[in-house]
Amino acid sequence: MAPPAAPPSRARPGDFDAGLARAREAALGGRYREARTILAAIEERAWDNPRDLRRLAEYHGHMNRPVEAERCCARAVELAPDDARAHYDLAAASIAIGRIDAAEAHFDRVIAADPRDWDAWANRSTLRRATAERNHVAALDRAMAAAGRDAEARIALGHALAKELEDLGDHDRAFAVLKAAADARRARLSYRVADDVATMAGIADAFSAERLRGAPPPAAEPGPIFILGLPRSGTTLVDRILSSHSRVASLGEIQDFALALVEGAGTAQGKADLIRRSAAMDHAALGRAYRARIAERDPGAPFAIDKTPLNCLYIGLIALALPDARIVHVRRGAMDGCYAMYKTLFRMGYPFSYDLGDLAAYRIAHERLMGHWRAALPGRMIEIDYEALIADQEGESRRLVAACGLDWEDGCLDFHRNPAPVATASAVQVRAPIHDRSVGLWRRYEAGLAPLADALRGAGIPLDYGR
Known part of the structure; x- marks a missing residue:
């Protein structure tokens, strides 16, 4: 009422x-x-x-x-x-x-x-898979012609048109349109990927293996579940599988850990100073502050999911502050994952995703940081590969649920029936059953993505899952 x-x-x-x-x-x-x-x-x-x-x-x-x-x-x-x-x-x-x-x-x-509400055009095209009988390609072409040199129009309409052309199998034109839109978006951003690369290296230095040997041992009681990884890697899918369990609730993408960190670390003079302060702060107090914040959100279940992808920056802090936390790292084949980010028009954040050079530099730095956490905190992360989950939904789901300390429930297989709200770029996809259409999709664009592939290969990163 x-x-x-x-x-x-x-x-x-x-x-x-x-x-x-x-x-x-x-x-x-x-x-x-x-x-x-x-x-x-x-x-x-x-x-x-x-x-x-x-x-x-x-x-x-x-x-x-x-x-x-x-x-x-x-x-x-x-x-x-x-x-x-x-x-x-x-x-x-x-x-x-x-x-x-x-x-x-x-x-x-x-x-x-x-008709000049460009964001409405972009968002509408994400809602369903375009078909020959039902698509907006002709209307998008007309809108782009009418928009002329309007940069915001080229960005939004270009992403929408590229998505629908991909659905229809016109991959050559889809990539050309997408690249023009991504270039226009990147040109409007003041961003240096080198700053993020330096930040990740600084985090690894501050939270060395020696420093993390003092982390408390993992606890078995219920606690927060951090689902993290790069955007578009499958974190929302994993969130929906786990939150379909009766003892698990998803809080969505929240900023509570970062806010508790900033509050507890005190006023910092830039990122490097914040990293230094975070390594020296009272980590037990940080854990208490974070718990207090998520308790205020009233999850209503013993296990609460924090599905903020870039919490991967804080894995060392999570291990020090929250011994009862489960840390679920979702991985995806490098090229499919990078292409999925490249073609997404994010509302906020992820400025590295609109340029292939930026994407390569960020992905390489992320790989190094995750390798550092893996070596410094052996066995602390539950690692889920998107492609393995697609290929063996039940087997991987059972492994995930058990690793979180939960008994199996069949409802976890019917994640697409989960009525809980979801507010991410995957909001539409996770309401449908699992499919494998996106596995290996990057190879449709191999020529256009060659600079990205060359950079990843040069850094020793396999381009595809399992290779």
Whole structure:
């Protein structure tokens, strides 16, 4: 049932903005229960104001609460049915909770009302596999022609068109369109991959094998499960398999470990100083701070998944701070994994993914860091290969579940029926059964991806899984 409209006397000017500010402060401090209470109160006050409801939905989204975000967006559309932005926000919220057909209908409406909403075009093309009978290729071609030199249009429409052309098997044109879009995206970023490479090397130096010999032994009791690895490596798939277990809940991609780290380490003068401080800090206190934060999220199950891919930077800290943590590292063949990142238009983060040289440098540095963790913390990680999971879903799923200290449940095989929200680039794929269409897909683009392959091969990294 929808909350009732608030009495006018309670909806004083400024109350809503002040409430959002208080909720933001509480969330940043890890006081998620307080933040939820504040958001519930101001939702009641905003129930007849579509603009405020959309802002509230954004806050719910930041707190990994897509059901609440969808409720606010649906009410905003009800109040303002001709507002294209309200339909856009509702489409995005609908994806997270699995209402894919509804999301497509809302994106259709956005594009009809505002053909220059390039993000709507890009997001709509991710919702289903294009077929000869049902695709947007001609419309995307027309939109790109009409957009001219608009860089944002070339980025969004190019990624959408490349995706649909790939679905249709037109691989040569797909790669040409994708490269142009990725180049345009990279040109708009101020990013130096060398900084990330140096950071990963600095982390390995600070958390040496000698330093990590002092890590407490792994504990058997229930605790957090970190699912980590590079983006598009299969982390969401593994998350859905495990969170289909009755004793496991997924918190999604959260920043609680990094926030607890920054808070506990104190003010740092750049990344190098933060690394130094993190190695010297009270790691038991870091573990307590992290536990307090995720307890505030109220997972409702003994085991809570933190599925933030780049927590792989913090594996040494996790081992020192959280002896009961399970660390699940998801791997994927280097070229398939890199190509999957290259073709994805990420909303935020992963700036290394739009240039083949950047991708190679980052992937090589990541390989070295993971090799360091493997040597310094033998047996501490549960390693799952995406391709092995695709080839033997039940066998690998059983191994994963057992390694986490859980009894087997058949529901883990039906992960695609898991109704829990998911807010990642894989939100659509993980609602379908496992398939192997993406295994070896990079070879369709072998000529275009040759610089990446040459760099990885030169660093001694096998291009494919198992080779």
